[in-house]
Amino acid sequence: MTDSSVAAEPPKKKSAVMLTAIAVVALTLVGGGGGWVVGKLIAPAPAKPEAESHAAPAGEHGAPAGGEHGAGAVSHVKQLEPIIANLAYPSDSLVRLEISLIFGENVDEAVAGTVQEDILAYMRTVSLQQIQGPRGFSYLRDDLKERAKLRSQGKVADLVFRTFVIE
Template structure:
């Protein structure tokens, strides 16, 4: 053994009880942090669920206030490409009881509109939203503003 090795400090390793204490402290801190995070998220999800229930109840009340009429299915070909067919099943929600011929008039108007639609106009989510907005606008015009909403139940392309 050389003189340098004799006088150089030997590295100390932490004692086993100290290591166990640090491990226990970190474990307790992790458990506490997990519990607090769970409580926070649970409270947030409960508030979100209550908000959704409130919105659903309001929508249900709106539906009860209106009269919903199922229209006959619309099956026609699109303007471009004219080999592509579309089937649309929809309902309208009115703010008052309808006249006997109103549903047929709206059905014929929506059928005529669907014949003018080009496939690239209704691609994607924004195209679907635009189609729905156009259908609602045409139905409101045809009903003198009594149609509150057009509900698209099925939209198939072939």
């Protein structure tokens, strides 16, 4: 009996490992297939840009008519010149901002210049302690956004920081 029990055990271990490997492979395939099906159900099919460009009549410079993908989407953004100002405290600290204004309608160059001057004047009243850390930066962004909206009488919808450097 001992010979037959010893001879029977190694095949069981081999078959147990083989069954475990088969189960892992099967579950992986089922999980991958399920993920693919859910992804197909949730994600929309990608648009075919070639079909749209052939179907739409070409406008100026070969862009589709109506300005959907042309300059119409970018015409509401005005990149301001870099703003460099001394902070109120410590007075030897400099701040450099590069900001873009997002207008609700067409860009107004005069309003953009006024907003830029207002941001420069405001930055000269801010101390380094007020703008340190993520919370301080968030407060600064909110303050500048509010000032831009007030100064532009609601023409500026938002502002975007491109760079923010303190020396």
